Amino acid sequence: MISFELSPQQKQIKNLVHWFAKNEIRPIAMEADRLGKVPDEWLDKVNKMGIHLNTSTFSGGSKKSKDDAKKSAKSEKEGNRMAVIATEEMAWGCPAIALSLPGAGLGGPPVQSSGTPEQKERFLSIFTKDKPRWGAYALTEPEAGSDASGIRTTAQKVDGGYVLNGQKIFITNGGRASWVVVFATVDRHLGRAGQRAFVVEKGTPGFSCTRLAEKMGLRANETAELLFEDCFVPQENLLGGEELYSASDNKPSGFQVAMKTFDSTRPIVAAMAIGIARAAYEYTVDLVKKEYPKQGRLYHEAAEILAEAEQDIYAARLLTWEAAWKADVGQANAKEAAICKAVAGKMALDVCSKCLELLGPIGLDGHLVEKLYRDVKVFDIFEGTNQVQHLVTARRLYAPHEVYV
CATH class of the missing domain: 1.10.540.10 (Acyl-CoA dehydrogenase/oxidase, N-terminal domain)
Structure with missing residues (x-):
């Protein structure tokens, strides 16, 4: 336990x-x-x-x-x-x-x-x-974000490898990465079974970074749009090799590779959201102590709001630890990873919002909590929106052994 x-x-x-x-x-x-x-x-x-x-x-x-x-x-x-x-x-x-x-x-x-x-x-x-040096992960496309099974980037089999064509967006560190794990389909009619994962190295002809996004939050981090135009990827860069995708009920597609990745990364994203919420909470507690008279009504109202925030942070952390623990001991954790990511993302947004409201003008104009409020919004979106996390959780309640998003 x-x-x-x-x-x-x-x-x-x-x-x-x-x-x-x-x-x-x-x-x-x-x-x-x-x-x-x-x-x-x-x-x-x-x-x-x-x-x-x-x-x-x-x-x-x-x-x-x-x-x-x-x-x-x-x-x-x-x-x-x-x-x-x-x-x-x-x-x-x-x-x-x-x-x-x-x-x-x-x-x-x-x-x-x-x-x-x-x-x-x-x-x-x-x-x-x-x-x-950096690595990156490229799954999201203009028409396939939450629905990862709908990616349109194609991978055509040719002598010695594959030719990739398509576009990826919202790729963390994608512009400066030495290599990017890219998901593409060999046949859209095959659905998930047609998806493959490739490692595309920087400098490969036909592979380019077309834009770095300007964002509301996480401004200091690079978020790139990537383009693949007749981009040849050698056979040895097919992640796992052909054997990984051979026709068998026990063999995964690129889709399963992507979903397995989420089981590891969603608790990481949840932990980041918890860190943001904790930073906003601690900053606000310190300012409330300095600015509000301890015997005043506002102080006690703020204390009640902050106590609830602390409880929510604590609960999200325990959910995240459980998801990470199950991964460490080799147990399936897709449901727990989805739950902790959904709970932590919503919790962090709520906590930052409450902290900003409590501080009022004190928290704006270049203060830390205002920055955190902008940063935190994406945490209920990337690595799967909260709606997707609810879908993952619900499906595993009714059919826990089937493979879903």
């Missing part, structure tokens, strides 16, 4: 990441939001420190001793829990900067879970201290 007491290692990671968020991320958060980018020199510095996004459990290509392998295996059993604990602290500092950290990012989980040994070595070993 899941324990609510953090292990010594988990406490150490939490404290270390919180220190980093407080001393390295939070001081540059407002300026990065204003400029719409994270300073390159800062990214160089954190990369040399070995701080990467979502790569803590990736072994890369280094050789390990038997003792190191045992330690690694033990830590990987807590990998998802460690990730949500660390992510909450990073997002407390600034979610946009957390998403901008060098590393495999959202592209890491599908390569780690579905890639061949050669692909894992080739694509995950590039994240070293010599220079910042």
Whole structure:
């Protein structure tokens, strides 16, 4: 059963990441939001420190001793829990900067879970201290966001590989990524069964970044539109190889690869939402203590609102920990991942809204809570809207062993 007491290692990671968020991320958060980018020199510095996004459990290509392998295996059993604990602290500092950290990012989980040994070595070993590098994950299209089964990017089989044509939007770090996991269909008439996942490397002819989006929130993080025009992808870049998609009831399509990725990433997104809500809550508590007379009516009304916010944050965190724990112990967690993502996203938006209302003019005009309010809106949209999370949850209540979105 899941324990609510953090292990010594988990406490150490939490404290270390919180220190980093407080001393390295939070001081540059407002300026990065204003400029719409994270300073390159800062990214160089954190990369040399070995701080990467979502790569803590990736072994890369280094050789390990038997003792190191045992330690690694033990830590990987807590990998998802460690990730949500660390992510909450990073997002407390600034979610946009957390998403901008060098590393495999959202592209890491599908390569780690579905890639061949050669692909894992080739694509995950590039994240070293010599220079910042990024990976990315490209599923969303102009006409296929929440309905991931409706993607229109095509992959035509040719000698030696595939030719991709299509467009992807809202791709985190997509413009600067060294490689992008791209989902395309070999035959739209096959539906989900026709989908495949490819790793497309930067500089591939026919692959381009056409635009970086200007956004209401998460301004410091790069969000790209990608275009594929007769883009040839070699056979060895088909994620998992042909064997992964061979005709069999036990073999996944690219659609299942994408959905399996969500089981890992939705708790991460939930943890980020929790970090944002906690940051707004703590900031508001401090200001209320300073600005409101303790015996006044407004103080007690604010205290009641903030107490409810704390309860909601706590509940969302426990749901997220459960989803991460189930992944760590090898249990199916699609329903729990959907629940925690839906609950945390809505909770964080509600908490930030209440905090902004409590602060009034104090919270506006360049203050942290106003920024967090803009940042948090997307957390009930990306990685599947809240409506999609409700659909995932409902379907698994009635047919828990079938494969759905």
